[in-house]
Amino acid sequence: MTHGFDTLQIHAGARPDPATGARQTPIYQTTAYVFRDADHAAALFNLQEVGFIYSRLTNPTVAVLQERVATLEGGAGAVCCSSGHAAQLMALFPLMAPGRNVVVSTRLYGGTVTQFSQTIKRFGWEAKFVDFDDQAAVAAAIDDDTRAIFCESIANPGGYVTDLDAIAKISDDAGLPLIVDNTTATPYLCRPIEHGATLVVHSMTKYLTGNGTVTGGVVVDSGKFDWSASDKFPSLSAPEPAYHGLTFHETFGPLAFTFHGIAIGLRDLGMTLNPQAAHYTLMGIETLSLRMQRHVENAQKVAAWLEQHDAVESVTYAGLPSSPYAERAARICPKGASALFTIALKGGYDACVKMVESVEIFSHVANLGDTRSLIIHSASTTHRQLSPDQQKAAGAAPEVVRLSIGIEDADDLIADLDQALKAATA
Numbered sequence: 001m002t003h004g005f006d007t008l009q010i011h012a013g014a015r016p017d018p019a020t021g022a023r024q025t026p027i028y029q030t031t032a033y034v035f036r037d038a039d040h041a042a043a044l045f046n047l048q049e050v051g052f053i054y055s056r057l058t059n060p061t062v063a064v065l066q067e068r069v070a071t072l073e074g075g076a077g078a079v080c081c082s083s084g085h086a087a088q089l090m091a092l093f094p095l096m097a098p099g100r101n102v103v104v105s106t107r108l109y110g111g112t113v114t115q116f117s118q119t120i121k122r123f124g125w126e127a128k129f130v131d132f133d134d135q136a137a138v139a140a141a142i143d144d145d146t147r148a149i150f151c152e153s154i155a156n157p158g159g160y161v162t163d164l165d166a167i168a169k170i171s172d173d174a175g176l177p178l179i180v181d182n183t184t185a186t187p188y189l190c191r192p193i194e195h196g197a198t199l200v201v202h203s204m205t206k207y208l209t210g211n212g213t214v215t216g217g218v219v220v221d222s223g224k225f226d227w228s229a230s231d232k233f234p235s236l237s238a239p240e241p242a243y244h245g246l247t248f249h250e251t252f253g254p255l256a257f258t259f260h261g262i263a264i265g266l267r268d269l270g271m272t273l274n275p276q277a278a279h280y281t282l283m284g285i286e287t288l289s290l291r292m293q294r295h296v297e298n299a300q301k302v303a304a305w306l307e308q309h310d311a312v313e314s315v316t317y318a319g320l321p322s323s324p325y326a327e328r329a330a331r332i333c334p335k336g337a338s339a340l341f342t343i344a345l346k347g348g349y350d351a352c353v354k355m356v357e358s359v360e361i362f363s364h365v366a367n368l369g370d371t372r373s374l375i376i377h378s379a380s381t382t383h384r385q386l387s388p389d390q391q392k393a394a395g396a397a398p399e400v401v402r403l404s405i406g407i408e409d410a411d412d413l414i415a416d417l418d419q420a421l422k423a424a425t426a
Helices: 005-011 038-045 060-073 084-092 110-117 119-123 135-141 164-174 248-269 275-285 288-307 326-332 348-358 388-393 410-425
Strands: 077-081 101-105 126-130 146-152 178-181 199-203 217-221 312-315 340-345 374-376 400-404
Touching: 005 060, 005 288, 060 077, 060 217, 060 275, 077 084, 077 248, 084 110, 084 146, 084 178, 084 199, 084 217, 084 248, 110 119, 110 126, 119 126, 126 135, 135 164, 146 164, 164 178, 164 326, 217 248, 288 312, 288 340, 288 410, 340 348, 348 374, 348 400, 348 410
Parallel strands: 101 126, 101 146, 146 178, 178 199
Antiparallel strands: 077 217, 199 217, 312 340, 340 400, 374 400
């Protein structure tokens, strides 16, 4: 029997606790797990049996969350970790090696741009930044050392929508996995695997948890990529010395990437999600569809009002009929274009700073996807480390303010923005 999204977001991966009958998934606040006997322990450590060894690797609370997110995304499996940035490294880790590169969109969260342009160089990896609207340029950037293509479904901060179907065709033609960050859209609005994505990553800190309480990340594996079709992915297709020559793809099939993420990624990188954070995220996901409906409804109303405001030069919300991405948004995100977008102010940098300092309901924070409405001036904060050209390419120019529209009363949000814009232009 197949179930709808609203049912799965509450029930997927969870059963009443067999020991106590507890209906909500318990927080298994434990470091280690008792083995039945020596043979049981050996089977677990040899990956011959699935179970719990040590909470750096697996934990029952986290396991429920992994199954729930994988189910909602239509994936074969998932690995949770400590943050969205950790998820990005976890996704790349089995694919990359010194001298290898990943082709990435210019339209990415500022912290991701820094992670890809600076930090991954320390591993000997390289990121090639390309405008993903220029599909010929994306294809041209791929070379013999390319191991993945990376983009965001709805890009932070401007709400730009990626043509996932077109990019997936390029990655398929090249025999490469497509990694899609689906944080801004969530699986309720967009399911990248249905558009050809191999892996989906999330900062669960944002809409999935939805209440601004914890950080978390997840990598969802579609289970559809043939890791043995070439010799490009030896971590998955060649014998693994640490497990007596076991070959992940041959042994685990569609779950090869997921098992590698746990048995190698979490074992050695240690970017573990704690069970209490997993619990908060599970509770958040129970209301994901309801929240996303309200987020979208509010964003459409607020963006339409802002588009008519005298102090506003432009609004980037893809849910507006005037957006150049309106048609694409309807195809990629048919239930709505989420609730993250930017506005450019005619008063420039100074007006942006005044506006951010004048809001009352909106919170000035470096986060998005909260039930609360949030505001930030990206050029002076989240994208501050980028060059002016990089800021502009990422949609975070100096005259731009980023808004994350929450689930409050939309009229109250409009009134707050109205008084803040008046203060900014006084």
